[in-house]
Amino acid sequence: xxxxxxxxxxxxxxxxxxxxxxxxxxxxxxxxxxxxxxxxxxxxxxxxxxxxxxxxxxxxxxxxxxxxxxxxxxxxxxxxxxxxxxxxxxxxxxxxxxxxxxxxxxxxxxxxxxxxxxxxxxxxxxxxxxxxxxxxxxxxxxxxxxxxxxxxxxxxxxxxxxxxxxxxxxxxxxxxxxxxxxxxxxxxxxxxxxxxxxxxxxxxxxxxxxxxxxxxxxxxxxxxxxxxxxxxxxxxxxxxxxxxxxxxxxxxxxxxxxxxxxxxxxxxxxxxxxxxxxxxxxxxxxxxxxxxxxxxxxxxxxxxxxxxxxxxxxxxxxxxxxxxxxxxxxxxxxxxxxxxxxxxxxxxxxxxxxxxxxxxxxxxxxxxxxxxxxxxxxxxxxxxxxxxxxxxxxxxxxxxxxxxxxxxxxxxxxxxxxxxxxxxxxxxxxxxxxxxxxxxxxxxxxxxxxxxxxxxxxxxxxxxxxxxxxxxxxxxxxxxxxxxxxxxxxxxxxxxxxxxxxxxxxxxxxxxxxxxxxxxxxxxxxxxxxxxxxxxxxxxxxxxxxxxxxxxxxxxxxxxxxxxxxxxxxxxxxxxxxxxxxxxxxxxxxxxxxxxxxxxxxxxxx
Numbered sequence: 001x002x003x004x005x006x007x008x009x010x011x012x013x014x015x016x017x018x019x020x021x022x023x024x025x026x027x028x029x030x031x032x033x034x035x036x037x038x039x040x041x042x043x044x045x046x047x048x049x050x051x052x053x054x055x056x057x058x059x060x061x062x063x064x065x066x067x068x069x070x071x072x073x074x075x076x077x078x079x080x081x082x083x084x085x086x087x088x089x090x091x092x093x094x095x096x097x098x099x100x101x102x103x104x105x106x107x108x109x110x111x112x113x114x115x116x117x118x119x120x121x122x123x124x125x126x127x128x129x130x131x132x133x134x135x136x137x138x139x140x141x142x143x144x145x146x147x148x149x150x151x152x153x154x155x156x157x158x159x160x161x162x163x164x165x166x167x168x169x170x171x172x173x174x175x176x177x178x179x180x181x182x183x184x185x186x187x188x189x190x191x192x193x194x195x196x197x198x199x200x201x202x203x204x205x206x207x208x209x210x211x212x213x214x215x216x217x218x219x220x221x222x223x224x225x226x227x228x229x230x231x232x233x234x235x236x237x238x239x240x241x242x243x244x245x246x247x248x249x250x251x252x253x254x255x256x257x258x259x260x261x262x263x264x265x266x267x268x269x270x271x272x273x274x275x276x277x278x279x280x281x282x283x284x285x286x287x288x289x290x291x292x293x294x295x296x297x298x299x300x301x302x303x304x305x306x307x308x309x310x311x312x313x314x315x316x317x318x319x320x321x322x323x324x325x326x327x328x329x330x331x332x333x334x335x336x337x338x339x340x341x342x343x344x345x346x347x348x349x350x351x352x353x354x355x356x357x358x359x360x361x362x363x364x365x366x367x368x369x370x371x372x373x374x375x376x377x378x379x380x381x382x383x384x385x386x387x388x389x390x391x392x393x394x395x396x397x398x399x400x401x402x403x404x405x406x407x408x409x410x411x412x413x414x415x416x417x418x419x420x421x422x423x424x425x426x427x428x429x430x431x432x433x434x435x436x437x438x439x440x441x442x443x444x445x446x447x448x449x450x451x452x453x454x455x456x457x458x459x460x461x462x463x464x465x466x467x468x469x470x471x472x473x474x475x476x477x478x479x480x481x482x483x484x485x486x487x488x489x490x491x492x493x494x495x496x497x498x499x500x501x502x503x504x505x506x507x508x509x510x511x512x513x514x515x516x517x518x519x520x521x522x523x524x525x526x527x528x529x530x531x532x533x534x535x536x537x538x539x540x541x542x543x544x545x546x547x548x549x550x551x552x553x554x555x556x557x558x559x560x561x562x563x564x565x566x567x568x569x570x571x572x573x574x575x576x577x578x579x580x581x582x583x584x585x586x587x588x589x590x591x592x593x594x595x596x597x598x599x600x601x602x603x604x605x606x
Contacts (some may be wrong), residue, residue, distance in 0.1 A: 030469020
């Protein structure tokens with residue numbers, strides 16, 4: 001092991017730990033990795049910046065815009081209504097109809113937006129039938145993952161791997177290239193290249209989740225459903241005046257001692273939002289209390305002039321009838337990475353955040369400074385009109401069991417026509433898929449399916465930054481000889497068991513890695529390693545490309561292995577072990593399927 005190789009291994013290991021432990025945002029970690037690799041001389045600054053102009057990243061960004069156009073015009077909502085008609089009240093029929101619909105839709109639309117569109121539809125079905133949402137949401141996520149593998153545009157990972165192959169055709173020996181990969185005669189994969197294996201896997205997934213997997217699914221509502229049962233009553237704002245006996249006291253106990261049915265939700269102090277349960281918090285003159293209670297308790301507060309809360313008439317005028325609701329942080333939300341204090345939901349919209357549900361934990365303490373992540377569920381209290389105004393919000397999805405708000409339904413034909421044109425042209429190779437996707441973006445924006453700002457918001461920029469950093473890490477592994485070294489060890493261990501064992505080992509290693517980090521990062525790290533394995537073992541490269549591509553996306557065993565798994569975590573009330581129990585066996589079934597079918601569909605020896 002050389003010094004530069006060891007340096008890249010250390011950087012890669014630290015990056016993996018940072019991604020798993022969530023020390024920092026995934027895209028922030030990737031950007032830091034890129035800078036460290038340049039500073040350490042593992043890659044050149046030119047190669048580092050070139051990763052951001054990668055054809056695959058531009059194509060993926062364009063596909064996000066096209067997916068947003070289809071969802072915003074309601075083109076996908078028709079499928080949701082069909083599920084309701086076909087499924088009726090039977091859990092099995094609903095499950096089958098839901099999974100088939102998600103698989104077919106995800107084949108031509110990026111699967112993350114499909115999950116966003118179908119989630120409120122599923123919640124509505126669960127509410128109507130009385131069946132727990134946890135019986136449907138995890139299968140829905142799995143179906144979008146599998147459906148995304150049917151074509152090269154269903155998931156960003158497929159596009160990324162396929163278009164990255166073109167970079168391997170650069171001349172051997174030039175700076176920042178993959179050297180001898182140029183002799184492999186690699187080309188981007190055809191549009192329907194993954195279809196045979198993906199179709200077999202789709203049947204396997206559906207059969208498993210309707211039979212054995214269905215018995216493993218939990219009967220559980222969201223964790224925040226317990227709080228939903230609380231009587232919302234009324235919400236009022238009380239200002240603590242100078243000289244009030246409340247000054248210097250803890251907000252909750254001080255008010256409860258006088259009016260037991262009144263509960264302090266939040267304390268507003270200047271621009272700061274404080275929680276009454278914060279240790280050491282004492283009221284000051286000028287503080288505003290957000291108090292919930294029934295009409296009698298609030299009238300009682302109005303009579304207690306000694307509290308310095310103003311006249312009863314003023315209190316009555318500010319009283320508002322409120323309700324509890326849940327807001328889910330969207331994949332492309334601008335709130336990701338921001339704190340509740342930064343968002344100022346109370347000051348701007350009169351929304352009180354009572355708790356945050358994250359990956360099985362119901363957080364009520366110290367949530368004001370909590371940085372929000374994808375999939376977080378906010379338990380909020382606000383007026384019904386305020387909550388209705390959040391329908392269609394680019395940052396939050398209102399979990400009310402209804403379909404997403406459709407803005408320009410009359411433009412649905414244009415969005416569908418653009419996609420119907422891009423798919424066959426891309427499949428026939430008339431034009432590169434990147435060129436077609438960018439042209440499609442121009443058409444849907446010019447045609448009014450969505451505005452320019454909405455198009456930019458539809459692009460998952462953190463994902464693109466994560467991909468750029470992962471590209472740089474994969475390049476550094478190749479440049480320093482790290483990929484060759486790791487591939488040599490893999491071949492040495494698996495080769496005595498035969499060619500199929502070598503391929504199976506690459507699939508398994510990629511699948512284990514994607515369970516810990518994102519699918520894009522796993523694919524870009526393992527792609528050069530898979531190709532090195534093919535070179536050193538004298539086998540054809542395409543089976544290894546297919547193995548890496550599938551293994552990087554087909555992860556059902558953790559909530560962090562795929563974005564849609566993260567997205568349904570909170571609304572389904574799932575726990576980490578639910579993914580292991582339901583998705584672990586499915587991961588193994590896919591591993592066996594890939595091990596058997598890839599050598600048959602793509603021969604290992606030329």
